[in-house]
Amino acid sequence: MSHASVSESSAPAPRADSERPVDRSSRSAGSLLQALTMPLVLAAFATYLLVGMLMMEVPDSVDFPGPRFFPAIITGVIYVLVVVEVINIFRHWSSGSLGTTDDAAPATFSWRSLVWVIGGFLAFALLLEFLGWILGAALLFWCVARGFGSKRPLFSLIVGLTVSSIAYIAFDMALGLSLPSGLLGGGF
């Protein structure tokens, strides 16, 4: 799925570039922080690997390329590349071109949608075994639809319950996957 990067650079997506303010504060601290999220995540991951390697107990009898060998290469590569990427980002940032290249930083970002979708999924994951599939999945459906700006909450709830019930019938009853019945368990 590398189409994101490729499609937008080689095929001109019909987008309203002209409507976007040109000097959209691309030198603000916020845009710098946003650009640095991925390097930070990756550096954290590499640190997790590093700590794991230091804590690992390897008996002396293990031959040379032991269990730490390959992870050590990966960790090193991630650290080096993160540094390169961070230098890149700072260079773009100081020249003011950060985020102005095509689509690195999106024009609109909806925090509200982010909270609805992620929060909805979190609730679904934690409550699934208690609520059961039909109610849990309907809740997830409703939250995501809400995150996508659905205006009719009651109608969404009905659609969500229908979808989750059909999925329950098709996959649990017909195909034999096991989905929790939860609260409604007594009734089925």
Place this chain on the structure above:
Amino acid sequence: METLSLLMEGFAGALTWQNLFWVVLGCFLGTAVGVMPGLGSSMAVALLLPVTFALEPTAAFIMFSGVYFGGLFGDSTMGILMNTPGQASAIASTFEGHKMALNGRAPQALATAAIGAFVGGFIASGVVVFLAPFLAEFSTQFGPAEFFALALFAFMATSSVVTDSAVKGLLSLAFGLGIAVVGIDGVTGIPRFTMDSPFLFDGISLVTVTVAVLALGEVIYFATIARFQREGQMIRSKGRPWLSKKELREAAPAWARGTAIGLPFGVIPAGGSEIPTFLAYGAERKLDRRRHDPQFGKGAIRGLAAPEAAGNSTTGMAMGALLALGLPISATAAIMLAAFRQYGLQPGPLLFERAPDLVWALLASFFIAMIVLLIINLPFAMVWAKLLLIPRHYLYAGITVFCGLGIYATSGSTFDLLLLLGVGIVGFLMRMHDYPLAPLIIGMVLGPLAETSLRDALISANGDASVLVQGPIVLTLYGLLAVVLLLTLRSKITSRTRRDT
């Protein structure tokens, strides 16, 4: 002739009512997901991966091949009508294809694409049938050093050839490799990076990561960012959905050339059908320049026919390479490999001996899938476009529910759902900052193979690293890799001037 009789047995296995049902269902589902703007064939395969575990292996893989090829057909339909290719491999087709549609030749463009995809896929399937057993036999000569070279080839090619930024591609790859080392070490049995949590002893499930980055991350991305971006208008396709004799004569050589360009890329681990589609497009464009009245830029039928045929012939060959060598050349093939492993099957030379029924029925189902897809796509492309009437918020809500369903049904644990969310968020961040996702999947699938073969090779040579660059096969692979990297560099420099406007 032994091959033919085996293939006939395969057809006998695939043509039972039950299996026919699964291949047709797969074709329908794949086309449906592919038609959705922005949703590609790899997302279709990722979403359906967990669900197919409820089926027996043969039925599951037959359905998979339908989904896979169906997604490719659907991708190009929307690329032509709306200029929104669902997958990188459909981009080259949209240049001339969308122009044809703009000029009122949408039905002919759709027909050209469908027939091209059919021709490419059908010929490739034929080649695979005869080549796969040889490939499988050839690969029995492979030792650890050869497998390491192959994996390295796939890593470099997918992370730096197909992507815009080599740094981001390599980071994505390293992240995938890093996720793959979590769990008990296969060589020594020592638990690694598990924080002593039993949930992590078996490692992080590839299925979870795939669904997380390809489906859930995409949903979050669409909810927060992509839905605010303006979309192209869909062009309605009216008129005769077939080609005139003149158009057929025009397109036929392009289909043939496209297929020929696509075939070799199916066995080169260079990230799937993106490169061959662009090569085929470029070749047609060069030929077009020599004609009296160049058609490119005005909706040239050849500029659509060639990449479509190339894309599907690569995909078809890629399935052969996956079955015979156990080597996935694209993210979608990597997901298929994961599916094989879930059933306890290891694609590669031994698969042809251990599970011939499955292999030959699967190969036979490629042909069936191609025919089914031609039938459901050629006359009914506009019917598929009706799927766009589903409101966006319900479509994506449904996809999210499906992600949860698949992961919970295969793992049965809340932990995996939380992991799905966590990785999904990282996938969303990667998508937002233009990190390619395919290298992550390839890294996760081939990481263990690369690690074990590297360590096996080194241990058996007492730590002497020169063992990694000995032998004709290994040297050929590294030579080929060098050539591919050089060619990429060249094409990256020239690609900016390649398009007609």
